[in-house]
Amino acid sequence: MLTVPDVPNIKIDGAKVAALANQALGPGNDTLAQGSAGHYERTIAALFARIARAAQC
Amino acid sequence: MLKAIRKRSEHVMTVEPELMKRPGMKPNAFAEALDTRAAGRPGRGSSTLITISPSDWTGHMPELPGAVGGYTGPGTAVDELLLHEVFHGLRHMAGLRMKRGVPGQKEYHNFEEFYAILIANIYRSELGRSGLRADHAGFYTLGDVGIVSQDAWMKHKFNRGHLRKLGNQMPDLWDALAKVKAAFNPIAAF
Numbered sequence: 001m002l003t004v005p006d007v008p009n010i011k012i013d014g015a016k017v018a019a020l021a022n023q024a025l026g027p028g029n030d031t032l033a034q035g036s037a038g039h040y041e042r043t044i045a046a047l048f049a050r051i052a053r054a055a056q057c
Numbered sequence: 058m059l060k061a062i063r064k065r066s067e068h069v070m071t072v073e074p075e076l077m078k079r080p081g082m083k084p085n086a087f088a089e090a091l092d093t094r095a096a097g098r099p100g101r102g103s104s105t106l107i108t109i110s111p112s113d114w115t116g117h118m119p120e121l122p123g124a125v126g127g128y129t130g131p132g133t134a135v136d137e138l139l140l141h142e143v144f145h146g147l148r149h150m151a152g153l154r155m156k157r158g159v160p161g162q163k164e165y166h167n168f169e170e171f172y173a174i175l176i177a178n179i180y181r182s183e184l185g186r187s188g189l190r191a192d193h194a195g196f197y198t199l200g201d202v203g204i205v206s207q208d209a210w211m212k213h214k215f216n217r218g219h220l221r222k223l224g225n226q227m228p229d230l231w232d233a234l235a236k237v238k239a240a241f242n243p244i245a246a247f
Binding site: 004006007008009010011012013014015016017020040043044047048050051052054 | 058059062063065066068069070071072073074076109110111112135136139140143180183184237
């Protein structure tokens with residue numbers, strides 16, 4: 001789980017991605033599943049960073 | 058807007074992926090209040106859940122993997138979609154959720170969509186992207202529905218009154234938005 005810088009009450013949670021990956025890949029692929037979740041979280045964090053650069057945000 | 062969310066520290070905004078898609082199904086994104094009643098009560102408010110999968114959407118983020126999309130047009134860029142849903146979430150946290158329809162503009166579905174589309178359109182204009190989203194019935198442009206200028210938008214139906222309501226509900230955000238330099242910014246022009 002990630003938080004948005006300076007906005008600690010925004011939580012980005014990729015756990016569902018990991019769960020889906022675990023289901024699809026089967027046991028023994030935790031690292032890959034967690035990597036998928038991390039990728040989702042970093043992607044959303046990048047979008048928040050883009051939004052934060054706008055004047056209104 | 059992020060400052061306004063931070064101020065609502067008693068509530069949490071969680072962002073999760075949308076995993077319910079099936080082949081051929083159009084993408085979607087949501088904001089759901091955890092306590093729907095409190096989300097409409099100023100002074101209370103609710104934590105909120107944003108559901109969005111960037112890889113479902115196209116446009117402006119070509120670096121995202123798996124972008125396939127199902128829609129085009131203003132409002133379909135993933136940063137705009139996220140901003141749209143985050144604004145819904147902020148309204149939940151502030152206890153300002155209004156599910157009433159917009160008089161004479163049923164294509165917006167309710168006031169929350171009217172305001173979220175307005176905010177995303179100002180953001181879109183600030184970034185210099187062409188075209189502004191018309192309403193919540195799709196992703197076509199204001200020009201497509203005959204609204205060809207900011208002045209025309211301001212005079213359309215009761216939009217000035219709706220703007221005034223937003224200013225009364227969210228004065229800090231209003232002041233911040235009024236400073237945004239964008240070709241389309243009805244709040245700055247109010």
